[in-house]
Amino acid sequence: xxxxxxxxxxxxxxGVEGPRLVEEALRSASPVRAVLFSESGExxxxxxxxxxxxxxxxxxxxxTTDRLFEGIADTEQPQGVAALVIPRSFSFDDISRSxxxxxxxxxxxxxxxxxxxxVGTILRTASAFGATAAVASPSxxxxxxxxxxPKSLRASAxxxxxxxxxxxxxxxxxxxxxxxxxIQSLASSSRESxxxxxxxxxxxxxxxxxxxxxxxxxxxxxxxxxIERSADARIRIPMSSSVESLNAAAAAAVLFxxxxxxxxxxx
Numbered sequence: 001x002x003x004x005x006x007x008x009x010x011x012x013x014x015g016v017e018g019p020r021l022v023e024e025a026l027r028s029a030s031p032v033r034a035v036l037f038s039e040s041g042e043x044x045x046x047x048x049x050x051x052x053x054x055x056x057x058x059x060x061x062x063x064t065t066d067r068l069f070e071g072i073a074d075t076e077q078p079q080g081v082a083a084l085v086i087p088r089s090f091s092f093d094d095i096s097r098s099x100x101x102x103x104x105x106x107x108x109x110x111x112x113x114x115x116x117x118x119v120g121t122i123l124r125t126a127s128a129f130g131a132t133a134a135v136a137s138p139s140x141x142x143x144x145x146x147x148x149x150p151k152s153l154r155a156s157a158x159x160x161x162x163x164x165x166x167x168x169x170x171x172x173x174x175x176x177x178x179x180x181x182x183i184q185s186l187a188s189s190s191r192e193s194x195x196x197x198x199x200x201x202x203x204x205x206x207x208x209x210x211x212x213x214x215x216x217x218x219x220x221x222x223x224x225x226x227i228e229r230s231a232d233a234r235i236r237i238p239m240s241s242s243v244e245s246l247n248a249a250a251a252a253a254v255l256f257x258x259x260x261x262x263x264x265x266x267x
């Protein structure tokens with residue numbers, strides 16, 4: 001169920017498949033319930049041995065045939081290694097707290113991003129450019145795809161297991177919490193300004209060194225209009241007039257690159 005269906009088990013564990021993702025899970029602070037090798041997947045044991053063979057770690061190692069592994073794997077050409085992982089849970093206080101004395105919170109909020117590939121790519125991009133936390137929130141009639149679904153995890157390259165991630169909080173409550181804790185909420189938008197709209201900024205007009213939460217909306221419809229108006233400001237990427245908007249993941253990459261440039265987190 002965890003691998004093929006992308007659903008958590010009764011204990012809350014999710015399935016992680018492939019040597020790279022299993023290694024990321026073992027490197028993360030998330031509890032690993034078990035690791036499964038197929039006959040051909042045993043070749044990856046040496047790569048993972050430094051995590052599995054530690055005395056202080058007691059992770060059950062399970063083995064099965066290639067045929068049975070292929071029957072439960074989510075990928076077309078499985079590599080024969082998988083794990084059951086319990087993602088860490090976080091509160092609002094956890095994600096709003098500065099990770100260090102030198103870095104202000106930089107939070108990405110996924111609000112109705114429905115494609116698992118986009119969800120994973122956004123989390124990977126945000127993590128690469130210095131985001132300190134993420135939120136996966138429902139939005140209107142469309143919810144955000146599960147960040148721990150197999151496709152999302154593969155697209156995130158394991159970032160979903162490392163980045164502090166809050167799930168399920170409704171956007172109006174989230175925005176109120178941001179305002180109460182002094183975190184500026186920026187609504188990504190493809191709309192031109194209209195009367196009574198919130199201020200509209202280009203990426204380089206934002207002070208990304210201050211506590212910021214960036215809201216990314218649904219791939220087709222963007223953020224609900226009431227959410228854009230409830231945010232502290234809107235942000236829009238200037239583009240050629242022949243292009244209406246960018247893919248959600250591409251837009252996030254542009255915005256977080258500017259944030260990283262200002263925060264000097266690029267290598």
